[in-house]
Amino acid sequence: MTVNEASATTYQKGTSATSASAIAAGETVLVLGTTNGTTITATQGIVQPAGDYGSAASSAAGVVPFQRGAPTTAKQVGQIPANYTERSGTVVSATAANQATEASLAGFPGGDRVVQLSSGEYEVHNIGVNWPHHVFVTQDFKAVGAN
Known part of the structure; x- marks a missing residue:
């Protein structure tokens, strides 16, 4: 999957707005946007809670x-x-x-x-x-x- 950023793409971490540069490598991000084949043009990126679905946050x-x-x-x-x-x-x-x-x-x-x-x-x-x-x-x- 390829994700393309647009100038209007927004980012959220928890309940706060953030920037793309504030997202660390390895963090899981839910990308919302429009798709074309295997490419998503992102309208929003939402940083997911740390860890996997077995994490304390998910529990x-x-x-x-x-x-x-x-x-x-x-x-x-x-x-x-x-x-x-x-x-x-x-x-x-x-x-x-x-x-x-x-x-x-x-x-x-x-x-x-x-x-x-x-x-x-x-x-x-x-x-x-x-x-x-x-x-x-x-x-x-x-x-x-x-x-």
């Missing part, structure tokens, strides 16, 4: 690390859309995906795909963790639940 957030061959931990918090079924909805990108991902990051690390459900709400999908594998975000971009 505090209630993240269950993915372990190949391990049974999935069944857990649900908050509101799950009444008509939600896994693999439903339409993959979205651009502004809506960025806003849904940012809302999801307020409570849970990660997020790699955003789907708009038939109700207009969003599901932010997290590969690499058993829980929260799906974070649910309202039409006005507030994280309300996870499973």
Whole structure:
């Protein structure tokens, strides 16, 4: 994957704005932007919490690390859309995906795909963790639940 910076690209670390030069080598950054093949033109870079999904920060957030061959931990918090079924909805990108991902990051690390459900709400999908594998975000971009 290639990431191209634009003059308007913004950066965030925790709840504070930062600059590209303040991001250290080796830090994990969620890049939001537009894609073209294997290239992302970044609109925003969000520094992720230190460590992997098994880190203390992730444990505090209630993240269950993915372990190949391990049974999935069944857990649900908050509101799950009444008509939600896994693999439903339409993959979205651009502004809506960025806003849904940012809302999801307020409570849970990660997020790699955003789907708009038939109700207009969003599901932010997290590969690499058993829980929260799906974070649910309202039409006005507030994280309300996870499973």
